[in-house]
Amino acid sequence: MFTKQVFACAAAALLSTGAIGTAVASDWKPTQPIEYIAPANPGGGWDTLIRTTARVLQEEGIAQQNFAPINIPGGGGAVAWAQIAAKKGNPHTMFAASPPIILVPLSGASRFNHKDFTPVARLITDYSILLVRADSPHQSAAELFEAIKANPALSVGGGSAPGSMDHISVAGAAAAAGVEPARLNYIAFSGGGEAMTNLLGGHVAAVITGAGEASAQLQGGQLRALAVSAPERMAALPEVPTYVEQGIDFTFDIWRGIMGPPDMPEAAVRYYEDMYQRMMQTEGWAKARDQLGWIDAYQSSAEFGEFLDGQLEQFSGVLGDLGLIRR
Amino acid sequence: MEAFESLLYGFSVALQPANIMYVFLGVFAGTIIGMLPGLGPISALALMIPITFSMNPASGLILMSGVYYGAIFGGSTSSILLNAPGVAGTVATSFDGFPLAKQGKAGKALALAAWASFIGGTISVIGLMLVAPALASVAVSFGPAEYFSLMLLGLTAVVSLSERSLVKGLISAVFGIMVAIVGIDRQTGTQRYTFDSLHFLQGIDFLVVALGVFALAEVFVMLLQGRDAKGHAKQVLGSLKLSRQEVKEIAGPVGRSSIQGFFVGVLPGAGATIASFLAYITEKRIAKDGNTFGKGNIKGVAAPEAANNAACGGSFVPLLTLGVPGSGSTAVLLGALLVMGVTPGPMMLEQRPDVFWGVIASMYLGNIFLLVLNLPLIPYIARILEVPRPMLLALIIVFCMIGVYGLKFTAFDLYLLLAFGLIGLLMRLNGFPLAPMILALILGDLMEENMRRALQISGGDWMTFIEKPISATLIAIALVSLIVPPLLRGIRAARTRLREAG
Amino acid sequence: MKALNANRVLGVLIAALSLVYLYAAYQIPTFPIPRPIDSDAFPKVLGLVMLGLSVWLFFERPEARGDEAALSLGEQARRWLPVVVTASAIAIYAASLQTLGFVLASFLLVAGLTWFYGYRRHLVNAAVALAVPLFLYLMMTRLMTIHLPRGLLPF
Structure with a gap:
């Protein structure tokens, strides 16, 4: 059965390769399989995005070529970026991107930043969520930050190193609430899961993580969510207030999108941009998206590029306050 | 007997014909992946995500977890036969498994590994069934301070692993930590000893070092010894049977290691590799014939094999009850479950009992399948030792290369492998023991990381390690295990001297 | 002392x-x-x-x-020769893997070293050195879609 399924998959891939595509906006078409890169190990956010989109594109018959998922882990993405940056103008390579593509270069760990690559499309977004244990005395984000002002030793855990996404998203909120960000006692764990067990075990006072990851724990009733970084309450978590509601002027998007190598041909960008837009209208996508707790946030290549520049400005501000810009 | 009813329900899921087939296919694919060099369970699991997507979640997880524990089960084969561990969790198995094979007892070592794996796996399934929900609290009770103390306790074994010269053992261990520290420091994002090269950003992979200093260095040593080592040709396999005496001997170690391995597996920060090492050093310490560990002691094969399979089962506790993956492989399992629309976590028992109990029940089946699959295969697999020596050496080298290349797909790691092969050769020629280095490599960076994390939480107060009861207990055990053996030895020596003086 | x-x-x-x-x-x-x-x-x-x-x-x-120090320089050199050759072969393999491709590079490595270590049944040697890498290559690239360097060969 196993081999049969593999065979079926391979057959499907072959079929869709040969199938006649539906009307496409641009004349350009990919002529070989696409190297579809997750700049990390299997199992994480980038990897899930790559594998899920590859599958939906194939199953819905939108892809005219095979999208072959490839994992290139290392350096928080830097290893993959260096390889992709060398493929100037290659229209058959794309990779998953999210805030680290801006943050990692700012902290000095990558020579390449988002300006070295071609934005193709932003696809989805998630928000960060601030959690405490159900028995914690802190009832709101505002209260927690007040408590931190009084006692800076209170620790907030996150799943990545200082200066990376989790840290920025809590330090930014803290700053907006009047806490000096550099004094926030941020504890870096080696993943969101590890941070979560440490919160459950009472080893840290609070944890910052992605709202999608936290939903199961919230259902269990052992944790309480103090705030989400969305502009409005999230449909999946209607009872959790936003920072803005609590008088803390802060929003933070954990967006994910697809980018290509430097100087990707204009026609190829048009083609893929359109392909993703069509993919996101399919039933298969809707099902996968809901199962994974993602929120559609499509932007075309041009919009995505502008958005990225805006992100760079926002992150530089927070990282600057923290004293963590090392370029 | 609520657990019993739940298990019955689980079997009603697992025994559906389709699911029986998935268990079988999963463990079959897993064992083969584990035996083959170059394929870890992670890449195999990742490839299965698209296949399982359209499956019923219970079937999907049954299939994927079969691959996962099947790979750990089969991973011992190349450790024993070729000294070339295919999976990180079976490195400790090679310490005594390979010497056994060299003595012409490969069949015994392989059979032993299969039985120990089976028992370890089965005990962990029983553990899962009885106490999984309750164990969630054990998993979360370990914070940074506790992990630091656990790693410290593990590292005290360097002394007993040092063989003849303590100072050389310590040098090996410090070298191991030095290797572990290379890469981006997760506490600050600072690069350490990366020489501004992208290749070092993620650190040096454990398997590169293990394959280098064990398998490749072994090849070099054989080459240095030249023709005279051509000896062991015919009775390479030896008997598969264990004598009653031997069964008695390993019963204790297997039982202890299974339980210990299960609990270590439950801790999200530990996993099969650490479990197997801890079991190995515990048994070495408490065995009367501890000094023959590393030279082909059957307990040295049984203990790590029982432990790594038990840990594999234990790692399902945090995965299913907390939704927290403890290792790379379980992270992929978590991802697959999410894609299938099941969110593991505290509510899973109520929301998806079919997945929870079905997978646990399927593991009983899977372990039996693995035993039945593996035992009859041993004579055939061990044939690899009958390959003419020149060709076997060349094949071992290629297997190492594939194993390493398959980790990150960069040729750079092949040069690293060569470097560690030469380092391993030099260490062996000069009497530096390898086990302390490997142990320090596994535990060293976890120790540093958790120590710094704990101090960051406590605001730099070192008392945190003593104020927490679990951490304090672990440190106390560590101190005792350092102080007591030399003390006992001293007393014994003094007594004999007294008696002689008379 | x-x-x-x-x-x-x-x-x-x-x-x-x-x-x-x-x-x-x-x-x-x-x-x-x-x-x-x-x-x-x-x-x-x-x-x-x-x-x-x-x-x-x-x-x-x-x-x-042991008495290995007693060996003359020439004997030492002869003893170390296989190690030096093997190490160089590994380095060359690493360097040429991308260009030659996995199957070809592995074939050359296995066949070459087996011959160097003293195996003289050339046909068996060639068959094994080709079969093992080819089997692994096909299994990984076809069955598991893991990318390995293809190199000079057309598949």
């Missing part, structure tokens, strides 16, 4: 390496936000401990060694 025994040589060598390691440890930048223990602390401690251990080793009496 002879002035130049194995442990003395090793001790001096390891001490030198520890000093290099320590020097590099002092180059690790300080983290902008104060930490109780910064990234450089552990490497510095490790370097110092290694330095101390090398002194200990220097003064430890070496174990009695």
